[in-house]
Amino acid sequence: MARRRLSPEEEALWQALSRTVRPMHRVRRAAPPAPVETPAPSTALPASWLTKPVAPAASAPPARTPAAVLDTGWERRIRSGAVSPDMSIDLHGHTLAMAHARLHQALGDAVARDVRVLLVVTGKPPKTKGLNDPPQRGAIRAEIGHWLETSPFADRIASVRIAHPRHGGDGALYLILRRRK
Template sequence: MARRHLSTDEQALWSALARTVRPLRPQNRAPVAVPVVTIDPPAKKGVAPPPARLAPPPAPVRTPAAVLDTGWEKRIRNGAVSPEMSIDLHGHSLSAAHARLHQALGAALAQGVRVILVVTGKPPKGALSDSAARRGAIRAEIGHWLETSAHADRIASVRVAHPRHGGDGALYLILRRKK
């Protein structure tokens, strides 16, 4: 079946409808780009209008995996993962910790490091019941920092460290291999 092209009125209605749609779970979905359609002015009678041109779709965004293959999972569970690089963020302000994390991630990728140990620090004993205070300010923000990082597509997984490497006060960043 041949596809027909939308008229100018139909395209305007579709665009208005597409702007009102909101995802049910925006935190779990990759952003969806609405195709850009170029509409030329109406042609003379008897002349067929040229087909609409669509912009190419954006490249898919790679996100960290919740579960790695069984070999990695076993090594993490047993504490057999040996970080090739570590960065200690606890005791820093949020802005300083963010800058250090970004700098360390760039250096690790340049050196071909696969596992980084990020020490965020444990929250103080008897912290308030508020979840951000219970987790610590840096720990509460680090997920967002990694998602919005320029290197986000190079992170294969983020996992809580084994107790010998800091347990709840540290994370493993497992980086993807170079292509």
């Protein structure tokens, strides 16, 4: 069966998707052996002197990023509102600097207490005046993604999701934290 070519739009979508995929298990590949040069017959060096030991490349483990999709159990619980936050913090009404400091402190407390679900209330965005006006985001909501990415606890965040309406809906977020190892 002949394979069809992807359209430019499909190719762009495929490239965007493939950048988000992470392997389940890292496969360690050995470096190809370096070619060994043989000395001229006039030199009498031992063969062990001719090859240099190759030191393994030390690389930092990749940073863990929040998952776009959780397993079906979590997805179902979030959609139905069955998730109950273990801890919550209300940031709306604070300045950006104060909200950032409070979020950082709350994340530290949540990690120390091994909390699984942290509810972060950011406040709902201001209402738009006209029908053709673009939707707006509040200042805290606009910055919270950056704050979470640059936080020292970023590797402990498994996912960030919009809260169920009973917990604040668009004005709140669930931070699903990874368990301690």
